[in-house]
Amino acid sequence: MKIAVVGTGYVGLVTGTCFAETGNEVICVDIDADKVEKMKQGHVPIYEPDLEVLFERNQRQGRLKFTTDLKEAVDASDIIFLALPTPPGEDGSADLRYILGVAKDLSKLITKYTIVIDKSTVPVGTAEKVHAALVENLDESLFDVVSNPEFLREGVAVDDFLKPDRVVIGTDSKKAEDKMRRLYEPFVRSGNPIIFMDLRSAEMTKYAANSYLATRISFMNEIANLCEKAGADVDAVRKGMGSDSRIGKRFLFPGVGYGGSCFPKDVQALAHTAGQHDYDFRILNAVMGVNTKQRFRIADKLEAHFGEELKGKTIALWGLAFKPNTDDIREAPALYTIDRLLEAGAQVRAFDPEATEHVRKIYGEKVTFCEDQYEALDGADALAIVTEWSVFRTPDFDRMKSLLKQPIIFDGRNLYDLERMQEAGFHYDSIGRQP
Ligand code: UGA
Numbered sequence: 001m002k003i004a005v006v007g008t009g010y011v012g013l014v015t016g017t018c019f020a021e022t023g024n025e026v027i028c029v030d031i032d033a034d035k036v037e038k039m040k041q042g043h044v045p046i047y048e049p050d051l052e053v054l055f056e057r058n059q060r061q062g063r064l065k066f067t068t069d070l071k072e073a074v075d076a077s078d079i080i081f082l083a084l085p086t087p088p089g090e091d092g093s094a095d096l097r098y099i100l101g102v103a104k105d106l107s108k109l110i111t112k113y114t115i116v117i118d119k120s121t122v123p124v125g126t127a128e129k130v131h132a133a134l135v136e137n138l139d140e141s142l143f144d145v146v147s148n149p150e151f152l153r154e155g156v157a158v159d160d161f162l163k164p165d166r167v168v169i170g171t172d173s174k175k176a177e178d179k180m181r182r183l184y185e186p187f188v189r190s191g192n193p194i195i196f197m198d199l200r201s202a203e204m205t206k207y208a209a210n211s212y213l214a215t216r217i218s219f220m221n222e223i224a225n226l227c228e229k230a231g232a233d234v235d236a237v238r239k240g241m242g243s244d245s246r247i248g249k250r251f252l253f254p255g256v257g258y259g260g261s262c263f264p265k266d267v268q269a270l271a272h273t274a275g276q277h278d279y280d281f282r283i284l285n286a287v288m289g290v291n292t293k294q295r296f297r298i299a300d301k302l303e304a305h306f307g308e309e310l311k312g313k314t315i316a317l318w319g320l321a322f323k324p325n326t327d328d329i330r331e332a333p334a335l336y337t338i339d340r341l342l343e344a345g346a347q348v349r350a351f352d353p354e355a356t357e358h359v360r361k362i363y364g365e366k367v368t369f370c371e372d373q374y375e376a377l378d379g380a381d382a383l384a385i386v387t388e389w390s391v392f393r394t395p396d397f398d399r400m401k402s403l404l405k406q407p408i409i410f411d412g413r414n415l416y417d418l419e420r421m422q423e424a425g426f427h428y429d430s431i432g433r434q435p
Contacts, residue, residue, distance in 0.1 A: 001183055004029060004073035004080045006102055008039065008066070010046055010157070010261075011119055011150050012083030017051060018161040020058035022186045027065045029073045039066045047327040047354055050158040070102070074109040079183065081148075082130075083119045088265050092272040094123050103133035110138055115176050117146045121206050121266060123273050127170065127199040144176035147199045149206035154260065155325030162187060167194040170202025207273070210266040211284060216251050217258045218290040221297075224254035224432025234432025235414060254431045256333035256386050256412035257294035259322035264291070264331045295333045298384050298412040299340035301429055305382070305408070311345030316380035316404070318373055319387025319413075320352035320359045327354040333412065334386045335362070342366060351376040353389055374403060382408035388415060397424045 001024045005016040008030040020026040030036050035045055042059060044052050058064035067073055074080065084098040099120060106116060116134065118127055131145045147170035152160045167184045171177050177196055184194050197205070224234040234254055242249035258264065267284055274281035306313055322332035329335060334350075338359075341348050350359065351370045360369055370376040373392065377383060377400055385392060393415055401407050401424070409421070411430040421428035429435040 001025070001079060001179075002077040003027070003183075004077040005083055005119075006030075006070070006073070006080060007083040007085070007098075007120070008032075008035065008045070009083060009085060010048070010154065011152065012081070013044070013046060013055075014048065014051065014152060014157045014161055015081055015083055015119060015150065017054045017058060017064060018158065019183075020064040021054050021162070023063070024183075025063055025076075026058075027067060027073045027076050029067055029070055031068060033068050036066045036068050048157055049155065049325055054158065070105055071109050074106065074114070075111075078113065079115045079117065079179070080106065081117045081119045086120050086122055088268060092268040093276075094121070094265075094269045096122065096126060096129065099126065100129060100133050103130045104136070107134045107137035110134075110142055113142055113175075115144050115146055115179060117148050118203075119148055119150055121149060121210075121262070121269075122147075122203060123207075123269060124200050124203045126203060144171065144173040145199070146171045146173075146176050146180060147202035148180070149202060151206075151209065154328055155323060163190065164188065164192060166192055168202050168205050169194060169196050170199040171196065172198060207266055207270040210263055211270050211287070213251055214258055214263040214267045214291070215283060215287045217254075217263075218287040218294070220252050220254045221257065221294045221431075222290055225294075225297075227432040228434070231434065232432075233418075233434065237432075254414070255294075255388075256297050256337070256431070257291045259295070259331035259333050260328060261330040264288075295336040296340055297431065298333075298386060298410050299337045299344075301410050302341065302346075302382065302384060303344060305410075305429070310341070312347075313381040314347040314349060314379060314405075315341055316376040316383045317341075317348055317350040318352075318376065318383060318385045318392050319389055320350055321355035321387050321389075324387055324389045325354075327358060329355050329358045332387075335359070337384060337386055337412075338363065338367060349376045349378070349380055352387065353391060374399060377403035379403075379405060381405050382410060385409065385411045385413055385415060388413035397426070401425070 003019050003024050003026045005012045005028045008028045016026045016028045044055050082099055086094040089095045127145045127147045134143055149168055169180045227234040238252045241247050242252050267288055271281050271284040303310055320334045322328055338348055349368045349370055351373045356369050407425055408427045414430045
């Protein structure tokens with residue numbers, strides 16, 4: 001099939017590359033001429049495991065192309081994905097300026113039957129707005145609007161795209177349904193479903209899924225905080241709970257709050273949608289409130305431990321990205337931790353395998369950025385861990401002890417065994433477990 005993807009951000013780029021990988025002809029459009037030029041030269045603008053190999057192969061074989069010219073892309077395709085940003089507005093609602101702007105442009109460019117697909121996470125009712133923008137200059141027989149939310153996780157996005165648990169398609173057109181089924185069949189040969197539904201339900205599914213996952217995390221963070229007070233161990237509790245097949249093992253890990261470009265934005269946007277329908281979605285407000293506090297959990301622990309003396313102390317920080325295997329620092333708990341430590345007058349020595357340069361742009365000289373995880377420990381009074389990169393899982397504890405001024409670790413991701421840390425002589429404080 002001939003596909004255009006408008007917007008080469010994270011979602012657009014993964015979508016375009018993976019569709020090319022299954023033999024489709026894909027043309028990706030972006031208004032950023034510099035970025036398009038770099039992509040044409042084979043440069044992948046984001047860090048995402050496995051993407052580069054697919055990007056390189058499909059570009060070399062001519063199935064993956066890039067342009068700044070929307071008309072060229074429209075002429076070359078009969079399926080157009082909109083993968084454009086929907087930044088949160090001041091009131092928490094998603095800003096549809098980019099999507100509706102492109103829809104308007106498309107209305108003047110489409111000349112043959114084309115399916116226009118919302119891939120970005122957009123509020124309920126957006127497909128109708130896209131339809132309205134298209135129909136201004138275009139006959140209704142020439143297009144269908146489809147909602148096809150993505151469920152990619154950063155860091156494993158290629159795998160998630162190629163082997164999805166499910167594909168959700170919202171459409172009211174049989175013609176579009178048939179085409180979408182053919183497009184996605186190669187990805188669900190394992191038997192996972194392609195679920196067809198109406199447009200509004202598809203849009204709601206995405207928000208409901210992300211908000212539910214965020215709710216699980218906030219719930220587990222509260223259980224963890226209570227475990228600390230009540231003398232229980234959240235790791236044991238998590239396993240005990242997760243073995244119930246109705247609950248399941250995944251996404252029950254407490255930590256320093258959820259971050260990233262999706263959960264915080266989507267929970268907020270769903271609460272806003274509820275408000276627009278005069279519905280007070282009380283759980284979502286609690287989920288957001290818990291997360292706002294949890295992001296400071298490690299900083300709070302450091303403040304409680306050192307008291308006034310945190311001023312002038314040096315804290316080593318392992319992890320800056322909002323989660324492992326990405327360089328994304330949007331809403332990263334590490335940033336909240338750094339802000340609080342700097343406010344308290346502490347020095348920060350930070351290390352992250354991928355995200356350092358992004359964070360350096362924010363803090364400059366205010367934070368010392370290190371080339372490796374041990375260098376960050378040199379002369380530090382304590383270590384704070386906020387991202388669970390694999391490289392932090394089995395460190396050389398003897399070396400850590402010799403570098404740290406005091407053997408103190410505050411672990412926001414529960415990486416280490418409590419007994420082993422005690423034997424190794426560390427003061428080790430984690431989330432929801434007894435220090
Ligand atoms: C999330 C969803 O998982 C994807 O399905 C969705 O497509 C995507 O948002 C999106 O809407 O685009 P992502 O933000 O990449 O994906 O990251 P996750 O792996 O879901 O992690 C989100 C946050 O939750 C991270 O800060 C992570 O540390 C935290 N988390 C996750 C926990 O604190 N505990 C857990 O058990 C799991």
